[in-house]
Amino acid sequence: MKELCRRYPKFGTPNGFQHPVLYVHLVERAKLIDVYIGVLRALGDPAHRIGTEKELRYRTRDLLAAAGVKLLIFDEPHHLTEARSDGARLGLTQLGKSLIDDGLCVVFSGVKSVDDLVAESDELARRFRGKLILGPYRASNKTDIEILRTFCNVLGGRLKFVDPIALGTENVWFGRLLAASNGLVGVISQIVRQAESRARQAGDSQLKMKHFSMAWKNFSRSGEERLQHLKSVEGTRLIDVFAADDKTMMDIVGRLQHKG
Structure with missing residues (x-):
């Protein structure tokens, strides 16, 4: 709205x-x-x-x-x-x-x-025929993934203070945004904007993984239920997918796709 x-x-x-x-x-x-x-x-x-x-x-x-x-x-x-x-x-x-x-x-x-x-x-x-239910996009649905990729590309193309970046096309970015957000575009938007702010403060003209990791440290303190899929095996902390290796990131995406 x-x-x-x-x-x-x-x-x-x-x-x-x-x-x-x-x-x-x-x-x-x-x-x-x-x-x-x-x-x-x-x-x-x-x-x-x-x-x-x-x-x-x-x-x-x-x-x-x-x-x-x-x-x-x-x-x-x-x-x-x-x-x-x-x-x-x-x-x-x-x-x-x-x-x-x-x-x-x-x-x-x-x-x-x-x-x-x-x-x-x-x-x-009869005048009110539809019922719209909003929810996260699903990592198990190919159509949803394509929509998320398009969304991430548009978001990356609208960055104001750093160079545009294909966040949806390049898997190194998209996989981590998908893992962090669990399909919630609001989470993606907030993380990207906060990462852009970190890059601006550092005087960098390009987004780097370290900017996302710094943004994540602040974002992950929210304690929201929508982040619980990122809990570590010990269940004591949330995994920072922007600082984690590719295997850890892909394991999280795989669990999301299996969960459906």
Whole structure:
């Protein structure tokens, strides 16, 4: 969601700001009026809390059209269902239906199942046909590996402070990034950016394995569960694949591929 907002930011026109992608986070124990307030606030309406629920609803529809919104993301709409408000839940999906009919793409993100939102109406359910599940790419899937290679090459080509590098094509880099990340592109991005920062601080124009190893020492202290596949045999530390030999790196990749 953050990446979509970053890639398609709002921009000014003679008629006001345009918002290709609009992100709205629903607060805990939200009510339906909070949905309209959230949309209006995201659109920059200074009077987003002023007016009755009906007035806010009409203003929301009008401003969404005027702002050129193409993709509207409602994050954590389950807060409506947790508040046990059937009216709020139905109102949100009714709003989503009308916006879809207006040509917008509406995404409910963070909800366990869209069925929780549209259980009251088959007509509404037909407007929300897909369920997207995000997860890591798999080391056992050839298609996933090719996607990861492409991603790493793009990432290596966008480095700003050191020379571009084919992180996905050259196995000496890609194998270690795959082993460290277990298919999570967010981990790859963070390690590469931190390695670039280390190289910049050292005054080096090219990324070297030592820069990745220095970045890894900082990154591995996070204690996140997604790094547990890098535990040593003794289980007391995480293996630094950027300082390890090729056999150790390939053993880790092999385990990931076998795990699937």
